[in-house]
Amino acid sequence: MYPKSFKKLIDNFAALPSIGPKMAERLVLFLFKEDNQKLSDFARNLEDFKKNLRHCEKCWNISEEKLCTICKDSLREQKIICVVEDALDVFAIEKTKKYNGIYHVLGGVLNPTRMVGSDNLHFKDLEKRVEKEKITEVILATNPTTEGDATALYLMRILKPLEVKITRFARGLSTGADIEHADELTLSSAILNRK
Numbered sequence: 395m396y397p398k399s400f401k402k403l404i405d406n407f408a409a410l411p412s413i414g415p416k417m418a419e420r421l422v423l424f425l426f427k428e429d430n431q432k433l434s435d436f437a438r439n440l441e442d443f444k445k446n447l448r449h450c451e452k453c454w455n456i457s458e459e460k461l462c463t464i465c466k467d468s469l470r471e472q473k474i475i476c477v478v479e480d481a482l483d484v485f486a487i488e489k490t491k492k493y494n495g496i497y498h499v500l501g502g503v504l505n506p507t508r509m510v511g512s513d514n515l516h517f518k519d520l521e522k523r524v525e526k527e528k529i530t531e532v533i534l535a536t537n538p539t540t541e542g543d544a545t546a547l548y549l550m551r552i553l554k555p556l557e558v559k560i561t562r563f564a565r566g567l568s569t570g571a572d573i574e575h576a577d578e579l580t581l582s583s584a585i586l587n588r589k
């Protein structure tokens with residue numbers, strides 16, 4: 395029932411998380427009404443996005459260069475690593491301006507039902523970094539969910555022999571809530587009161 399080009403875009407949008415077929419339809423109709431310049435910009439941004447972005451070689455954050463801006467910043471405390479699930483957590487913590495160390499992005503959490511095991515996450519790199527970079531504190535900032543807590547416990551076990559100080563965000567964050575969606579004030583106090 396849709397014209398072919400219209401249908402193709404609907405399929406693209408409907409494949410995105412949290413967008414159902416109805417919303418996809420509405421977005422495509424909206425784009426159809428946009429002027430050509432805006433649409434070309436949109437298309438070019440999408441192309442540049444994949445071409446220019448990569449993972450930071452050190453911390454797995456999203457970056458446009460080999461090292462992300464945080465790893466490159468000599469004013470940051472390079473001996474404290476905050477371990478997070480994904481790059482959106484980095485952005486959320488950065489917004490609070492209450493943390494001046496560096497990060498390690500795991501790329502997810504342990505989740506046996508979705509077949510995510512330790513080999514699928516950047517655990518080995520973390521161990522190597524703690525040793526090589528002589529890290530003094532590791533903050534396990536996985537989300538306070540069942541999987542996040544299990545991942546933190548697992549990391550605690552593998553980091554224990556390295557004799558590094560291990561902390562966790564304070565329990566201001568309610569159970570089941572995630573870092574990415576926490577308000578700045580709650581997150582700030584969770585960072586500052588870590589133990």
Ligand SMILES: [Zn+2]
Pocket residue numbers: 450451452453454455461462463464465466
């Ligand atoms: Zn980095």
